[in-house]
Amino acid sequence: MSIEHHVKLPEGSIEKNTTTLNLGPTHPATHGVFQNILELDGERIVSSEQTVGYIHRAFEKLAERRPLYQITTLTDRLNYCSSPINNMGWHVTCEKLLGVKTPKRVDYLRVIIMELSRISDHLICNSVVGVDSGAFTGFLYVMQYRELIYEIYEEVCGSRLTTNMGRIGGFERNFTNAAFEKIEKFLAEYPGVLREFENMFTRNRIFMERTIGAGPISAERALNYGFTGPNLRAAGVDYDVRVHTPYSSYEDFNFEIPVGTTGDCYDRFLVRNNEMWQSLNIIQQAYQKVQDMKGAEAEIFHADAPSYYLPEKKDVYTKMESLIWHFKIVMGETEIPPGEVYNSVEGGNGEVGFYLISDGGRTPYRLHFRRPCFIYYQAYSELTKGAMLSDAVIVMSSLNLIAGEMDA
C-alpha cells in the first residue's frame, strides 16, 4: 500500500517527483562547454534540456568582414580536432565559386591530409569514450600517434592544431621529403596501435555493458533529426558525402562505408573504429598514387589560377608577377564572381556545409556554416529519455560533441 493511504501529507510537500541535476557547462565529461539540465527520477532520466552558446564566437558575422583567405583561419576553429578537413572544405567551396580546377596531385595530397585528420578526430572521440567509462590507458596510447599526425601537419603547414592549411587551388608549398617519411612511418606503425586499442575495448565486457543499448536511435528518427556522419551510419544509413558528391577526387579510391544497426554508443564506437581502418586504406592508396607520379607532375602542388592562388613566398620575394598577384589578391583587386554556392564535405562528425553568398565584393555577403554537431545535439533528449544517469555521460561523449562546431 502506498504511503498516501496511511499518512496525510501536508499540501504541496511532495509535488515534484524528480530531481534537477545540472550537468555543465563545466564538467569533466563535457568536452567543451554545453549544459544539460536533467530531470531525474532516482537514477532514470525523465527529461533533459540543453543549453548551448557558451562559446558563441559569431563566426558568421566575422566572416562578413574577412576576405576569402582570412576565413580559412575561422574554419580551423570549427571542428578543431580535425581542422584540415574544414580548411580544405572551405577551399573546395571557394574553388567551386571561382571556377578553379585543381590538378590530380593536389587532390590526392588533400585526400591524404583529410584522412589523417579524420583519423585524429575519431581517435580523440573513441579514446575519450574510453576515458568517460573509466579506461584512461587507451587515451594515453593513442595520443602518441596524434602527436605524429601533428608532426606531419607541421611539415606541411607549420602548425599543429589550427592548421590554416592550403590555399585556394592547392597548398602553399610542396610536401617535403620529411613529410612523406613521416607519413610512411605513420602507415607502418599506426595499424599495430589501432589493433591494440581495439583489443582493449571492443570485446571488453565492462565497456560493452556500458555502451550497448545506451542512447539508441532508429534510422528514421536520425534522418529526421538531420544526423550525418558516423552517428547516422551507426543507425544504419550509409550516407557519406565522399561517396554521394565526391570532391577532391574521392571517386578514384576504393573504400567501404561501415554501417551499424542500432545506433547506440557501441555501434558508434565500432563505426568510428572501422572508419579509421578505411581511412588508413585510403591514405595508403593516395600515397601510392602520389609516389607513382614522376618528373614534372611530381612538382605540382597548386592549380594554375594566378588570380586566386596566393603565390609561394619565395616567388613573391624574387619574381615581379608573383609580387603583383600577391598584392592584388591581398588588397582585394581580383574578381570574385557574384553568386551563391552550397558545398559540403565529410567532416569528422558528418556533413560540414558552407553556404556562401558573394555579391562580387572582397568579403562574402553572407556565409553560413552547416555544423553537424549543432544539428544532432538536439536529439540528445530523445536519446537519453529513460536512460540511467551514467548513460547521459557516455552518450554525450560518443556523439563527439565539439563545442567550437556547435556554437560557431
Place this chain on the structure above:
Amino acid sequence: MARPVRFNVHPIKANIKDNISLVDMPEGYAGDGFFTTSLSKVVGLARQNSMWPMPFATSCCGIEFMATMASHYDLARFGAERLGFSPRQCDLLMVMGTIAKKMGPIVKQVYLQMAEPRWVMAVGACASSGGIFDTYSVLQGIDQVVPVDVYVPGCPPRPEAILDGFIRIQELVGAESVRRRNSEQYKGLLQSYGIQ
C-alpha cells in the same frame, strides 16, 4: 625548393639513466638532525611541486592541453599529476580557450568556489585578450572577470609554451609570502573585481 628544416624524423632516444632532476633545498641553517629556514620557503616548495590544476577547457586550447597532459609532453612530471574537476579542491585554475560573455559569470563563479591560495593561468590568446574574436559575444580576456597570474599567448600555444606557463606559475607559488593573501594589496585587488 622547400625549407631544409627537418624535425624529429629519426628521433634520438633520450638517456634517462641517472638523469632525474630533484628540487633544490631552500637556503637555511642545517645542523645535526634539524634544518631551519623561513616558513614561506618551505610552504612554497611544497605547494609549487604539487599543484592541483583545474582545467577549464573550452575550445581549441583544450585540445593542446590534452596533448600536454598525455605522455609526450607530460604535465605530471611537474607535480600536476592529479587534475581536479572540482574547484573546491584545486589550486590552479587553467582557463583554456575562448570565454564568451555567456560564460563569463561561470568563470567567476568557479573562481569564487576555489579556496585560497589560488592562482589563475590564462592559456591562449582568447583567454588572455579575446584573441582573433573581437566580436560582440566574446569576453575580451578573462581578466575582465577574474585576476590572472600568468598569461600564455598563442593560438593555440604549443604544449611547451603551456609547460613554460606552468613553470612560471610554480616560480610565483614558490616565491609567495605566506602573508600575501591577507594583505591589503591583495584585498584591494579582489575588491577591484567585485569579489569580497
Place this chain on the structure above:
Amino acid sequence: MALTNETIKERLIAKFGDQLSRFEEPYGLLTFEAPKDLNLKVMQFLFDDEELRFQFLTDLTAVHYPDQAGRELAVVYHLHNLTDNIRLRLKVFTAIGQPDIFTATQLYSAANWMERETFDFFGVNFVGHPNLKRILNVDEMEYFPLRKEFPLEDQTRIDKDDAMFGRGTIK
C-alpha cells in the same frame, strides 16, 4: 528513370503553378522562391511525393537584404533527396516589419534548433515553434546581431582602439 532538376521543376509547377518563381540553377543546384504562406505546403509536397522524396533537411538559415523593401529577410532551406542524390534550395522572403514564417518542426525535427538560431540572429518569428527563444547569444540581448545594421565589435570595450586596427572605412 533518374530524377533531374527538370523533372522536379515540372512537378512543382504542375502542383503550384506560377506561385513559385525565380527558378535558377546556380552551380547545378535547383533554386526557387515560394511565397511565405506556402513554405510548409511546398516542403510537405516535396516530402510526401513518391518520386520527389526530399526527406532530409540539410540546412535552414536566413539572409538579410536591407535594400529590398518588403522582402528584406530571406529564409533559405536546403533539402536533400538521399535516395536519388539530388539537392534543392527553397527561398522564402518576408518583410522585416512582420517576419512571420510557418515553422518546419512538425515535418523535420532538425528544424527546431536551426529555426531558433535563425531567430536569434535575424529575428525571424517562426509561427508554431515549440520553444522559440535565443539559443546562441545571451538571453538578455535585445537586438538581432546578424542584421546588416549592427556592428561586429562590442562597442563598449575599452582595451581595443579602432583606429589602431584600421577600422572605420573598410566595410
